Amino acid sequence: AQSVAQPEDQVNVAEGNPLTVKCTYSVSGNPYLFWYVQYPNRGLQFLLKYITGDNLVKGSYGFEAEFNKSQTSFHLKKPSALVSDSALYFCAVRPLGGYALNFGKGTSLLVTP
Amino acid sequence: EAQVTQNPRYLITVTGKKLTVTCSQNMNHEYMSWYRQDPGLGLRQIYYSMNVEVTDKGDVPEGYKVSRKEKRNFPLILESPSPNQTSLYFCASSFWRGSGTDTQYFGPGTRLTVL
Numbered sequence: 681a682q683s684v685a686q687p688e689d690q691v692n693v694a695e696g697n698p699l700t701v702k703c704t705y706s707v708s709g710n711p712y713l714f715w716y717v718q719y720p721n722r723g724l725q726f727l728l729k730y731i732t733g734d735n736l737v738k739g740s741y742g743f744e745a746e747f748n749k750s751q752t753s754f755h756l757k758k759p760s761a762l763v764s765d766s767a768l769y770f771c772a773v774r775p776l777g778g779y780a781l782n783f784g785k786g787t788s789l790l791v792t793p
Numbered sequence: 794e795a796q797v798t799q800n801p802r803y804l805i806t807v808t809g810k811k812l813t814v815t816c817s818q819n820m821n822h823e824y825m826s827w828y829r830q831d832p833g834l835g836l837r838q839i840y841y842s843m844n845v846e847v848t849d850k851g852d853v854p855e856g857y858k859v860s861r862k863e864k865r866n867f868p869l870i871l872e873s874p875s876p877n878q879t880s881l882y883f884c885a886s887s888f889w890r891g892s893g894t895d896t897q898y899f900g901p902g903t904r905l906t907v908l
Contacts, residue, residue: 712894718901722902723901723902730801730821772836776893777892779849783835783837786835
């Protein structure tokens with residue numbers, strides 16, 4: 681069975697500092713990995729995905745994520761956090777040919793001025 | 794504008810009163826899915842549909858029904874709602890090219906309270 685784990689319920693970072701939101705996955709075969717963001721009272725918005733190729737994936741709003749097969753991780757990063765980045769972030773995994781997209785429990789990111 | 798719409802956005806109902814939450818997409822997507830979001834549990838898939846007249850259970854299907862009579866619509870039906878179905882519900886859709894790489898796009902959510 682495929683699953684993802686987001687080990688941190690909340691991440692706090694000061695504006696202007698780099699941020700990392702962690703995600704590890706467990707899946708048989710090649711994983712397809714996704715990051716979504718949920719702003720308060722809004723639906724989920726797609727940020728980026730890893731399918732194959734370059735391990736560093738660039739996405740929306742200046743976010744990027746690094747796929748690390750040996751560590752089975754797909755951490756979300758941004759070089760300089762903004763207060764407006766404060767939101768709930770979800771990592772998700774889908775195996776090759778799989779139908780279901782399995783989500784982590786989410787990490788709340790708080791960026792303080 | 795390409796979008797997934799859900800109605801209603803908010804609903805308060807009572808135990809046992811049948812309800813339907815509608816979902817519609819205008820992107821000609823084959824794949825549609827329903828999720829529920831609960832604090833500390835993330836999103837869990839209820840049902841999904843690969844195409845018209847093709848549906849299957851997700852991780853938490855008990856107490857829910859779905860149908861896919863048209864490509865653009867995928868309603869979620871609660872025949873006899875119970876308080877443990879109080880949750881935030883999301884509909885999502887995507888193309889389906891067989892590999893699972895397609896991005897799912899989410900609706901704005903429906904907040905359901907069952908008293």
